[in-house]
Amino acid sequence: MTHNNHSENLSMMDTVTTKYGKTTFVTVSKSLAIILLVIFFICLIVTGLLTYSFTSTCGSKNDTDVNSEVIISQEKSEPLKCNENLITTTTTTTSTTPKIPRKFLNENLNIRLPEHIKPHSYQINLIPFIQEGNFTFHGEETILINVSKNSNHITLHSDSLLIDSVNVMNINNESVSVKDVRMDTKRQFLIIDLDGFLQANKQYYVYIQFKGVLNNMLEGFYRSSYVENNITRWLAATQFQATDARKAFPCFDEPAFKAKFQINIARMKNMTAISNMPRIDTTDDVKHLPDYVWDHFQESLPMSTYLVAFVVSDFQNISRGIFSVWARPSALSQAKFAVEIGPMILKYYEKFFGIDYPLPKIDMVAIPDFSEGAMENWGLITYREAVLLYEKGISSTASKQRIAHVVAHELAHQWFGNLVTPTWWEDLWLNEGFATYVEFLGSYSVNPKWKDLDLFLVSELHESLILDALKSSHPISVKVNNPDEINDIFDRISYSKGASIIRMMKGFLGDEVFHLALQKYLKNRMYKNAEQDDLWQTLTEESLEIKALPNNVSVKEIMDTWTLQTGYPVVTANKQQNGDLIINQQRYLLDRNNAVTTDQCLWWVPITIMDSMGTVSETWLKKEKEILVEQAISPEIPWYLINVQQNGYYRVNYDEQNWKSLINQLQGNGHRLIQSTNRAQMIDDAMNLAFAGYLSYDIALNVTLYLTNEREYVPWKAAITNLQFLHKMFIRSGYFDKFKIYLISILRDFYIELTFKESSNEDPTRVLNRMEIIDYACKLGLKDCVLQAVQQFQNWRNSANPDKENLINPDLRQTVYCTAISDGGQEEWEFAWNRYLNTNVATDKEILLTSLACSKDIWILSRFLERSLTENSGIRKHDIARVFASVSENPVGHDLAYRFMKINWDRIREYLGPSSMFMSSLVRSSTDKFNTEEEVNDFKSFFERKKEQFGVAVRTAQQSLEQAEANTKWMKEYFNTVKNWLENVRIIS
Numbered sequence: 001m002t003h004n005n006h007s008e009n010l011s012m013m014d015t016v017t018t019k020y021g022k023t024t025f026v027t028v029s030k031s032l033a034i035i036l037l038v039i040f041f042i043c044l045i046v047t048g049l050l051t052y053s054f055t056s057t058c059g060s061k062n063d064t065d066v067n068s069e070v071i072i073s074q075e076k077s078e079p080l081k082c083n084e085n086l087i088t089t090t091t092t093t094t095s096t097t098p099k100i101p102r103k104f105l106n107e108n109l110n111i112r113l114p115e116h117i118k119p120h121s122y123q124i125n126l127i128p129f130i131q132e133g134n135f136t137f138h139g140e141e142t143i144l145i146n147v148s149k150n151s152n153h154i155t156l157h158s159d160s161l162l163i164d165s166v167n168v169m170n171i172n173n174e175s176v177s178v179k180d181v182r183m184d185t186k187r188q189f190l191i192i193d194l195d196g197f198l199q200a201n202k203q204y205y206v207y208i209q210f211k212g213v214l215n216n217m218l219e220g221f222y223r224s225s226y227v228e229n230n231i232t233r234w235l236a237a238t239q240f241q242a243t244d245a246r247k248a249f250p251c252f253d254e255p256a257f258k259a260k261f262q263i264n265i266a267r268m269k270n271m272t273a274i275s276n277m278p279r280i281d282t283t284d285d286v287k288h289l290p291d292y293v294w295d296h297f298q299e300s301l302p303m304s305t306y307l308v309a310f311v312v313s314d315f316q317n318i319s320r321g322i323f324s325v326w327a328r329p330s331a332l333s334q335a336k337f338a339v340e341i342g343p344m345i346l347k348y349y350e351k352f353f354g355i356d357y358p359l360p361k362i363d364m365v366a367i368p369d370f371s372e373g374a375m376e377n378w379g380l381i382t383y384r385e386a387v388l389l390y391e392k393g394i395s396s397t398a399s400k401q402r403i404a405h406v407v408a409h410e411l412a413h414q415w416f417g418n419l420v421t422p423t424w425w426e427d428l429w430l431n432e433g434f435a436t437y438v439e440f441l442g443s444y445s446v447n448p449k450w451k452d453l454d455l456f457l458v459s460e461l462h463e464s465l466i467l468d469a470l471k472s473s474h475p476i477s478v479k480v481n482n483p484d485e486i487n488d489i490f491d492r493i494s495y496s497k498g499a500s501i502i503r504m505m506k507g508f509l510g511d512e513v514f515h516l517a518l519q520k521y522l523k524n525r526m527y528k529n530a531e532q533d534d535l536w537q538t539l540t541e542e543s544l545e546i547k548a549l550p551n552n553v554s555v556k557e558i559m560d561t562w563t564l565q566t567g568y569p570v571v572t573a574n575k576q577q578n579g580d581l582i583i584n585q586q587r588y589l590l591d592r593n594n595a596v597t598t599d600q601c602l603w604w605v606p607i608t609i610m611d612s613m614g615t616v617s618e619t620w621l622k623k624e625k626e627i628l629v630e631q632a633i634s635p636e637i638p639w640y641l642i643n644v645q646q647n648g649y650y651r652v653n654y655d656e657q658n659w660k661s662l663i664n665q666l667q668g669n670g671h672r673l674i675q676s677t678n679r680a681q682m683i684d685d686a687m688n689l690a691f692a693g694y695l696s697y698d699i700a701l702n703v704t705l706y707l708t709n710e711r712e713y714v715p716w717k718a719a720i721t722n723l724q725f726l727h728k729m730f731i732r733s734g735y736f737d738k739f740k741i742y743l744i745s746i747l748r749d750f751y752i753e754l755t756f757k758e759s760s761n762e763d764p765t766r767v768l769n770r771m772e773i774i775d776y777a778c779k780l781g782l783k784d785c786v787l788q789a790v791q792q793f794q795n796w797r798n799s800a801n802p803d804k805e806n807l808i809n810p811d812l813r814q815t816v817y818c819t820a821i822s823d824g825g826q827e828e829w830e831f832a833w834n835r836y837l838n839t840n841v842a843t844d845k846e847i848l849l850t851s852l853a854c855s856k857d858i859w860i861l862s863r864f865l866e867r868s869l870t871e872n873s874g875i876r877k878h879d880i881a882r883v884f885a886s887v888s889e890n891p892v893g894h895d896l897a898y899r900f901m902k903i904n905w906d907r908i909r910e911y912l913g914p915s916s917m918f919m920s921s922l923v924r925s926s927t928d929k930f931n932t933e934e935e936v937n938d939f940k941s942f943f944e945r946k947k948e949q950f951g952v953a954v955r956t957a958q959q960s961l962e963q964a965e966a967n968t969k970w971m972k973e974y975f976n977t978v979k980n981w982l983e984n985v986r987i988i989s
């Protein structure tokens with residue numbers, strides 16, 4: 001799945017990127033910390049927790065497990081030491097972040113299905129009534145089950161369905177009498193009690209008749225609509241991942257319960273039904289419904305329930321080969337780009353994975369209401385319109401790239417996820433990490449000019465390093481139990497950290513080993529499930545042949561340090577007089593005094609060193625604290641760099657001398673000697689190290705001085721992301737002018753060079769740079785920028801038919817709209833609102849919606865928030881997170897959005913559904929700028945009062961609090977340092 005406005009998004013996949021701020025930790029006095037640590041380890045031993053999850057609580061269960069075996073295995077499980085459960089312990093005593101309620105875990109409720117009954121195949125008939133005033137569906141299904149143990153009941157999943165009747169039969173169609181049918185609502189179980197016993201090693205049929213509602217919560221089997229020729233048209237679609245297939249039909253709704261699906265859908269004659277497999281027949285024997293016909297679909301290959309999908313609509317499609325792209329009729333012309341790249345990427349993957357795409361067709365559908373970005377259902381991929389539909393001359397270059405990425409991501413899942421599926425959600429990261437990594441290759445394969453492989457740094461790696469420095473981060477491989485916990489891990493850690501450590505692994509194993517092992521792994525487990533250890537096993541076998549790894553070490557040994565431990569190391573290098581290099585590692589924590597916990601955490605770190613002559617050498621930190629690399633650098637060499645191309649998932653700090661030499665090297669044209677990826681790395685590392693107190697701000701800010709001469713996208717993007725943090729801290733202070741003067745002075749030359757005009761056939765990364773630089777120049781209030789933007793907007797307003805004529809460069813529309821709306825008043829706003837309502841292009845709608853949040857009139861923003869929470873206001877439910885994020889980003893709107901969220905908390909929960917993933921996004925964005933104790937305390941008390949209702953957003957709330965606390969601390973400790981630097985800096989350009 002690809003998210004849209006939730007924590008996972010690629011920065012370029014979403015213009016409203018949810019930014020993770022920097023965070024630090026609350027200091028715990030040393031003696032207290034030691035006591036806590038002791039308590040912690042006692043707890044570990046007593047409870048015998050074998051989980052790596054930070055969520056494990058002390059003394060809650062399994063007291064009977066105290067035995068020597070457990071204790072021994074604890075000693076062996078080194079990574080555990082790093083996943084301090086100290087989070088919950090320290091916080092209660094120092095009154096920082098409230099504890100995460102772990103009600104399900106504490107109750108010790110086992111929500112997993114029993115294993116002795118497995119589905120072999122489903123035959124499902126569904127009749128959706130897509131009519132105003134009805135919006136329900138009737139269904140019946142026959143599940144053929146395999147029984148491996150005598151049993152007098154059958155347990156499967158069902159949620160929000162009305163069960164009309166249940167029959168159980170043996171393979172000869174002889175009835176097995178049903179004693180009772182009951183629901184265990186907490187576990188969403190449908191339990192069928194039988195009078196007799198099902199026999200082991202026999203097959204049975206389970207027949208169930210049921211009814212459901214085509215809901216408007218964008219999950220399960222739901223309804224969506226659009227307006228054409230002033231008529232509202234309805235459709236029905238599905239979104240099942242992770243646990244919502246059970247809302248459409250009773251089923252064994254866990255990824256390991258793969259089965260074959262034969263689906264039949266009754267639809268109105270003027271509509272179309274599509275599903276995972278091709279339609280094989282249509283019959284008109286729908287009882288009592290003369291306007292309906294049955295569509296019968298071919299039986300599927302063995303697959304997981306969460307990948308089943310169907311869409312009933314009056315959409316049309318365009319096709320190429322086995323690909324069809326579906327959209328509402330008036331948007332169909334926007335499907336060209338997707339239908340062009342889809343087959344290209346598929347072909348690339350067939351070669352890359354060494355396995356042909358196994359299904360006869362692929363449909364890709366643009367659904368007007370869609371909670372996520374996209375969903376990889378096997379053979380029927382669903383998208384929100386803005387990540388599939390592209391209109392030349394209206395959609396931006398960034399949109400085009402985002403579409404290529406999302407298509408590439410979902411197509412990668414057809415192998416990684418659909419063909420081979422994680423056994424349980426704790427290995428979700430395998431799915432999402434791989435798809436996220438491979439999407440860059442897939443996108444690169446269709447347009448190398450985008451330089452996707454470099455963009456990986458700013459889109460995934462840097463974003464992940466920020467979140468993963470939080471204590472409330474989590475190991476990539478995480479125990480999950482109930483649906484809220486499962487939904488909670490569809491986050492940056494699973495996606496971006498997953499992708500980053502896969503990229504790192506490819507780096508140290510080499511392309512060939514990586515590639516061969518991957519193909520072997522997929523071939524061996526087709527139509528089945530797998531765990532991360534299966535992948536490590538195959539990679540180890542392959543690497544032994546080529547001797548890609550240090551002696552006797554397995555891929556598992558290395559990768560366990562990255563997947564089972566929270567966080568990552570900062571590698572510090574010190575060059576000695578004689579050219580030796582001392583390299584050590586410690587966990588990167590935003591409070592570097594928190595060494596008590598970090599000493600325990602060690603990783604297998606692949607080290608690459610490049611010196612100023614371009615010589616590269618490699619070594620390992622083998623899960624050891626420190627190494628000495630003799631004669632690593634000749635003494636006369638001026639500088640060296642570690643982590644070439646930032647392949648490794650870690651930060652690097654140097655001795656002061658080396659930092660100074662690097663800063664010197666960057667000046668003038670000298671920066672070109674260092675590749676752009678490493679320039680981006682230096683900026684990102686330096687600024688983050690300074691935040692946490694590992695490096696002085698004087699050095700970190702001096703790194704940014706060379707930007708006057710920087711013309712590449714990736715370093716600029718890294719710089720702007722980091723400078724935006726300072727921006728946030730200065731914008732409400734009395735010293736913003738200082739910050740502004742510095743920023744304008746480093747980007748002015750580039751701004752003048754770029755101009756508002758694009759030349760034909762410009763490099764796409766230059767286009768992206770223009771977007772970033774001009775947008776930032778206007779945000780900083782650079783006069784020329786604001787004047788041009790306002791002028792262009794007024795020209796548009798004056799055109800005879802603004803809905804048809806818009807001469808503004810598509811790549812600068814967001815900047816132009818936002819600047820003009822911010823500079824203007826109600827008239828400008830209403831004009832943009834009307835364009836928003838009228839446009840037929842979803843990417844344009846998104847940009848307009850984002851820009852509407854730029855108003856400086858607080859009442860307008862208030863009305864805007866209100867509309868986002870109102871049915872039929874013109875703002876779709878799936879855009880609420882975008883509205884909140886954009887209003888929060890506006891300094892005028894930030895407090896307003898937070899207050900609005902608090903006041904309307906119950907209403908929001910009701911509108912979105914209590915376990916909606918949008919809640920996380922609202923919480924994160926509306927607390928994003930907090931940097932005072934007042935704000936922290938206010939949010940903390942709100943969180944404490946409503947804790948039980950945070951559901952899927954609990955971890956986000958905790959992360960937001962940590963961030964706000966860190967910002968507060970930063971203001972006290974570093975604000976003046978940065979202010980002084982800004983006052984004294986001299987720019988030579």
Ligand SMILES: *[C@@H]1O[C@H](CO)[C@@H](O)[C@H](O)[C@H]1NC(C)=O
Nearest residue numbers: 129131133134135136138289
């Ligand atoms: C919806 O329409 C179908 C077919 O006419 C009918 O059987 C069903 O009872 C209706 N449901 C509701 C809730 O009106």
Ligand SMILES: *[C@@H]1O[C@H](CO)[C@@H](O)[C@H](O)[C@H]1NC(C)=O
Nearest residue numbers: 227228229230231232233838
């Ligand atoms: C669209 O329909 C609404 C309500 O039926 C009506 O008030 C409006 O005038 C119609 N607009 C057009 C352009 O036909």
Ligand SMILES: [Zn+2]
Nearest residue numbers: 001002432435
């Ligand atoms: Zn995905």
